[in-house]
């Protein structure tokens with residue numbers, strides 16, 4: 011198979027249908043980074059410390075806000091949004107919505123998390139069908155800032171059922187609303203070149219092969235040369251004993267080098 015070549019991030023800004031994707035591509039171009047760090051930590055201090063120290067190296071921070079033990083909106087979300095402005099990154103709440111439209115709309119807008127208020131990006135499984143995208147999109151109605159959705163088209167975990175026909179149908183679902191659904195969580199390039207979906211890829215690690223619980227790691231080169239636009243890295247950067255700043259620089263450099271090698 012010949013290697014994938016794609017337009018530069020910069021050249022995709024003007025033509026991308028999604029306002030959120032245009033903003034993201036601009037951040038990536040300005041900061042020269044295609045690294046998304048997954049902030050999978052348990053406390054607000056750790057989350058905010060990493061967001062501040064690693065902020066300069068990333069285009070996106072991904073959160074699982076429901077795992078923060080001492081979470082309150084005021085003490086976690088307010089300062090995180092402030093840091094996102096200071097360091098110019100987007101926030102991606104990895105909520106993996108998977109219910110009917112009416113329920114996901116409430117989960118997105120209400121409760122203690124109020125995700126739509128602060129997360130520029132969130133994601134959803136395609137399993138329930140079109141209603142999940144419609145419900146989430148309806149949840150953005152009163153928000154003036156850009157919001158975007160990624161569908162989980164493939165997963166990094168061993169034995170994932172999101173393959174073949176399921177993946178193809180997920181791509182079809184995204185095509186129904188490209189202003190909002192700007193891309194996929196996936197392991198491969200999906201959609202036609204001119205559709206320009208943004209591919210964000212987890213399961214990336216330079217030093218480990220897996221985690222003993224089904225996670226599988228590929229190298230940065232593998233992911234980006236295969237068509238990934240943004241690499242998502244968690245424990246490869248902040249696991250115990252790792253210097254998170256040094257690792258962020260390393261992944262950012264590796265990601266940018268692999269990207270420049272595939273630009274048309």
Ligand code: S5P
Pocket residue numbers: 048050074104164165166167195212213214225242243244245246
């Ligand atoms: O297929 C997937 C989709 C996601 S969003 N595989 C994943 O691992 N993720 C998420 O990416 C997962 O929930 C975790 O937050 C992150 C990977 O973390 P790491 O520590 O294994 O790099």
